[in-house]
Amino acid sequence: MCDPAGVGILARVTALEAVAVHLPPHAVPIEAVGERIGLTPRQLRLFRRFHGLDQLRLDPAGTLPDLLDAALDDLPELRGRERDVRFVIHARSMPVAVPHPLNPLHELLAARGLGHANAFTVTHHACAVGLLAIDLAGRLLASEPDPAALALVLAGEKTFTRDAQVVPETGIFAEGAAACLVSAAGERHRVLSYEVRQRPEFDGRLAEDPDLLARYQREYPNVMVEAIEAALDQAGLDLSDLSAILPHNVNQASWRMIARRIGYPVEKVVLDNVRSVGHSFAADSLINLHTATTRGLLRRGDHYLIAAAGVGATFSAMAVRY
Amino acid sequence: MAPGTTDRAAPGPSGLRITRALARRFDGRSETSLDPDLRVFVSDLVRPHGLPLREDLLSEGVGHSYEELAAGLLGEALAEDEPVDLLILAFDTPDVRPGAPSSLALSRSVPGTPLAFAVCDQGTAAAFTALRLAADHHRTGACRRAVVVLAEQTALHYVPSAPVALPERHAVVVLVCEEAPGAGLTVRQRTGAPAPEEAVRAEAAALGPGAEVVSDDGLAAEVVSVDGPGAEAVPDDGLAGRRPPAQPFTGLWATLAECLPRWRAEGRPVLLAGYDRRLGVLSTLTLP
Numbered sequence: 001m002c003d004p005a006g007v008g009i010l011a012r013v014t015a016l017e018a019v020a021v022h023l024p025p026h027a028v029p030i031e032a033v034g035e036r037i038g039l040t041p042r043q044l045r046l047f048r049r050f051h052g053l054d055q056l057r058l059d060p061a062g063t064l065p066d067l068l069d070a071a072l073d074d075l076p077e078l079r080g081r082e083r084d085v086r087f088v089i090h091a092r093s094m095p096v097a098v099p100h101p102l103n104p105l106h107e108l109l110a111a112r113g114l115g116h117a118n119a120f121t122v123t124h125h126a127c128a129v130g131l132l133a134i135d136l137a138g139r140l141l142a143s144e145p146d147p148a149a150l151a152l153v154l155a156g157e158k159t160f161t162r163d164a165q166v167v168p169e170t171g172i173f174a175e176g177a178a179a180c181l182v183s184a185a186g187e188r189h190r191v192l193s194y195e196v197r198q199r200p201e202f203d204g205r206l207a208e209d210p211d212l213l214a215r216y217q218r219e220y221p222n223v224m225v226e227a228i229e230a231a232l233d234q235a236g237l238d239l240s241d242l243s244a245i246l247p248h249n250v251n252q253a254s255w256r257m258i259a260r261r262i263g264y265p266v267e268k269v270v271l272d273n274v275r276s277v278g279h280s281f282a283a284d285s286l287i288n289l290h291t292a293t294t295r296g297l298l299r300r301g302d303h304y305l306i307a308a309a310g311v312g313a314t315f316s317a318m319a320v321r322y
Numbered sequence: 323m324a325p326g327t328t329d330r331a332a333p334g335p336s337g338l339r340i341t342r343a344l345a346r347r348f349d350g351r352s353e354t355s356l357d358p359d360l361r362v363f364v365s366d367l368v369r370p371h372g373l374p375l376r377e378d379l380l381s382e383g384v385g386h387s388y389e390e391l392a393a394g395l396l397g398e399a400l401a402e403d404e405p406v407d408l409l410i411l412a413f414d415t416p417d418v419r420p421g422a423p424s425s426l427a428l429s430r431s432v433p434g435t436p437l438a439f440a441v442c443d444q445g446t447a448a449a450f451t452a453l454r455l456a457a458d459h460h461r462t463g464a465c466r467r468a469v470v471v472l473a474e475q476t477a478l479h480y481v482p483s484a485p486v487a488l489p490e491r492h493a494v495v496v497l498v499c500e501e502a503p504g505a506g507l508t509v510r511q512r513t514g515a516p517a518p519e520e521a522v523r524a525e526a527a528a529l530g531p532g533a534e535v536v537s538d539d540g541l542a543a544e545v546v547s548v549d550g551p552g553a554e555a556v557p558d559d560g561l562a563g564r565r566p567p568a569q570p571f572t573g574l575w576a577t578l579a580e581c582l583p584r585w586r587a588e589g590r591p592v593l594l595a596g597y598d599r600r601l602g603v604l605s606t607l608t609l610p
Contacts, residue, residue, distance in 0.1 A: 012462060090443065095416070095422070095423070095424075095440060095442065096417075096420040098367070098371070099367055099368050099371055100416055100482060101482060101484065101600065102371070102483060103445075106601050115514060116513050117513065118447075118511050119443075120441050120442070120448060121441065122441055123423075123439070123440050123441075123442065124411070124426055124439045125423070129439075136455060138462075139458040139461075142461065142462055143461060160366050161363055161421075162362065198426055198435070198437070200423070200426040200429055200430050201430075203426060203427055312422075312426050313426075
C-alpha cells in the first residue's frame with residue numbers, strides 16, 4: 001500500500017467504542033463434532049493434545065441472524081444511538097453464507113432499527129476479515145461530517161459446511177459472535193496501525209493437497225510474524241510495549257510457536273478461548289478483546305495487538321491503544 | 323443530512339477518478355463447475371432453507387468463476403508499470419467457486435501487491451460501495467491506484483426462494499481508478515429513500531447542463547430523461563440512457579465503459595444511479 005503511515009491511518013481516528021459477545025450456551029467436546037464431520041481419532045488427538053482444543057460453542061438450532069442478533073442484544077451502548085449508525089459491516093469468512101438472494105443481514109438490521117444504515121458484507125480475508133472490517137469502518141467514518149457517526153461491525157458465522165467446520169490439521173470452527181461499535185472520535189481502543197500480508201498462492205484445497213498444506217504450514221509463522229512486526233513498526237511500538245496479543249482462536253500451538261519466535265511471553269497471548277469457545281471465524285479477535293477487558297488484562301493506556309490469519313491466505317495485525 | 327443518508331465529504335485537492343473502464347460478456351463455463359466440492363457446498367447451503375438443487379446444472383457443469391472471467395480483462399486494463407494498491411471485487415450472484423477468495427487470486431493478475439478483498443450482500447449497491455471504499459482508501463492515504471472488479475455469472479445451482487433476476491451471460495467490468503488533481507468520484511448511498519427518482523433528478527440538476535445521467539432497471543424509466551433545470555435529456559442515440567441489457571449487476575457499468583471515453587472527450591459530468599429495489603438502497607456515482 002502506498003504511504004500508509006504518513007498520511008493514512010495515523011492521521012485519523014478509528015476507535016472501538018464498545019464490544020459485545022455472544023457465546024452460544026451449547027458447549028460440545030471436539031470429539032462429538034469430530035465424529036459428526038468425519039475426523040479420525042488420530043486427528044482428534046492432534047487437535048486436543050497438540051493444538052490445545054477442548055470444546056466448541058455451537059448453536060445447532062440457531063440461524064446466522066440469530067447469532068448476530070444475540071450479539072446485538074449484549075451491546076447496550078447501541079441503544080438510543082441507532083440513528084447514528086451509518087454503516088454496518090458483516091465481517092465474514094465464508095463469501096457465501098445463505099442461498100441467493102436471501103439477505104438476512106438486512107432483515108436483521110431492519111428489525112433492530114438499523115435499516116437506514118449502509119450495510120454490506122466484506123469477505124475474502126477468511127478469519128482475518130474482522131480486522132479489515134474495523135479498518136474499513138474507520139475509513140468510511142473519516143468521510144462523515146457528523147462526529148457522532150458510528151459504524152457497526154458484526155462477526156459470527158454458522159458451521160454449515162465442511163469448509164466452515166474444520167481447517168485441515170489446524171482448527172475446528174465454532175459459532176461465537178460479536179458486535180463492535182466503531183467511531184471516529186472515541187478515546188478508547190484507538191487503532192494505531194493495520195498491516196496486511198496476502199499470499200494468494202496458498203488458495204486451494206488444503207485438505208486434498210498435502211504439498212500445498214505443507215507449504216502453507218511452513219510459511220504461516222513467517223508471514224504472520226512479518227505482519228505483526230509491520231504493524232508494530234507502523235505504530236511506533238516494540239513488543240515490550242504490548243500488554244497483550246489477541247490472536248484468532250484457531251489453536252494454541254501456532255500461537256505458542258509465534259510467541260517463541262518473536263520473543264513475546266506466551267502467557268500474555270490470550271489463548272483461553274481456544275479451549276473454551278473454539279475458532280469462531282472473524283469474531284475471535286473481538287471475543288478475545290472482550291475477555292481481556294472484562295478480566296482486567298488490559299487497562300487504560302495499554303497497548304495491545306490483534307492478529308489473525310485466514311486461509312487463502314491473509315495475515316493481518318492491528319495495534320491498538322486502550 | 324437526512325437520517326438514512328450517508329454522504330461523503332467534499333473532495334480534497336486530489337481525488338480518485340475512473341480513468342479506464344472495460345466491460346466484457348462471456349459464454350462458456352468453468353471446469354470448476356464440475357468440482358464435486360460445489361455440490362457439497364450448495365447442498366449444505368440450501369439444506370436449512372429446504373430449497374431444491376438444480377441437478378441439471380450441477381451435472382452439466384454450468385457456471386463460471388470470477389477469477390477466470392476477470393483475469394484476462396485485468397491484464398488488458400493495466401500496464402506492467404502501473405502498480406495497483408487496492409483491488410476490490412464486488413458481486414451479487416455467487417461465484418461458481420463460492421468459498422474461494424477470488425479477489426486474492428485476481429491480485430496476481432495486476433501489477434503490484436494490492437490489498438485485495440470483496441464486498442457483497444448488498445445487491446446492485448455493492449458496486450457503488452466498492453467504488454466508495456476505493457475513494458475512501460485514497461482519501462485516507464492508502465491508495466493511488468485502485469481496481470474495482472464487478473462480476474456476475476449465470477448459474478444458480480438451486481431453486482431460489484423468490485424470483486430473482488439472473489444475468490443472461492457471464493460478465494465482468496473492470497474500473498481502473500487513479501489519483502488525479504481536482505475533484506474525484508463521489509458516491510452517495512441512502513437506504514429507504516422515499517422517492518429515489520426525485521433524489522436522482524436533484525443530483526442530476528446539481529451537475530449542471532450537459533450532464534449525462536444513466537440509471538439501472540431499479541429506477542423508473544423517466545429518470546434518465548431529466549427535464550429538470552440544469553440537466554439534459556438523454557437522446558436515444560446510443561447506449562446512454564437506455565435500459566441496460568439483461569445484466570442486473572454489471573449492465574449499468576458496461577454502459578459506463580462504453581460511453582466514458584466520449585463523455586470525457588466532451589467534458590461532460592456523469593451521474594450513474596442504481597436502485598436496488600429488494601433492499602431499498604439508492605446509490606449514485608458522480609464523475610466530475
